[in-house]
Amino acid sequence: MKTLLEKEALHAGVSKMAKQIEQAYEGRQLTIVGVLTGSVVLMADMIRLIQLPMRVGVIQASSYRGATTERGDLIINSELMIDISGRDVLLVDDIFDTGRTLTRVIEKMHEFGPNSIRSAVLLQKEGRVEVDYIPDFTAFNIPDEFVVGYGLDYEDMYRNLPYLAALEPADLEKHAVLSNNQN
Numbered sequence: 001m002k003t004l005l006e007k008e009a010l011h012a013g014v015s016k017m018a019k020q021i022e023q024a025y026e027g028r029q030l031t032i033v034g035v036l037t038g039s040v041v042l043m044a045d046m047i048r049l050i051q052l053p054m055r056v057g058v059i060q061a062s063s064y065r066g067a068t069t070e071r072g073d074l075i076i077n078s079e080l081m082i083d084i085s086g087r088d089v090l091l092v093d094d095i096f097d098t099g100r101t102l103t104r105v106i107e108k109m110h111e112f113g114p115n116s117i118r119s120a121v122l123l124q125k126e127g128r129v130e131v132d133y134i135p136d137f138t139a140f141n142i143p144d145e146f147v148v149g150y151g152l153d154y155e156d157m158y159r160n161l162p163y164l165a166a167l168e169p170a171d172l173e174k175h176a177v178l179s180n181n182q183n
């Protein structure tokens with residue numbers, strides 16, 4: 001794997017974004033909602049860095065690839081979400097790629113009557129956006145490569161890596177062999 005961002009660089013970028021968020025919401029209460037599962041590591045850091053009174057919640061977005069749904073069909077599950085009505089919501093996700101996930105989640109959240117919804121992402125991939133929206137806060141812009149670590153996965157693995165790495169063809173082969181041998 002090729003390391004794109006070391007642990008220290010990640011921390012610096014996330015701290016900077018946390019400061020920008022603090023300034024943007026100064027004097028207000030914040031409701032931070034993390035998109036499961038990719039945002040868990042970023043959420044854990046952000047909620048401890050942002051010095052504002054806050055509520056913390058989650059919403060789940062997953063792309064099912066079962067027999068009955070089209071590949072990449074997005075399922076949004078808001079059953080776990082806390083009350084956001086009348087609140088200033090900051091939605092947190094790992095990566096803004098085409099933008100379809102985040103815009104669909106925002107659409108869903110509007111059903112619950114928040115006062116405002118803004119978004120913060122760890123990463124934005126260059127040249128991929130397919131929607132008319134950009135996140136309000138972005139820690140890093142990265143080239144169009146498939147990345148893992150710091151919450152981001154490949155087939156549900158590698159989320160625990162403390163750094164961000166790009167998966168190369170040799171890594172995919174290794175991953176396939178390991179998955180077949182050990183499940």
Ligand code: IMP
Pocket residue numbers: 038093094095096097098099100101102145146147148152153154
């Ligand atoms: P979008 O809907 O195209 O913006 O994709 C967003 C979702 O796709 C993210 O929340 C991730 O779960 C996943 N994703 C996109 N690019 C990557 C990547 O490079 N590594 C891991 N997951 C990714």
Ligand code: MG
Pocket residue numbers: 036037038153
């Ligand atoms: Mg994901």
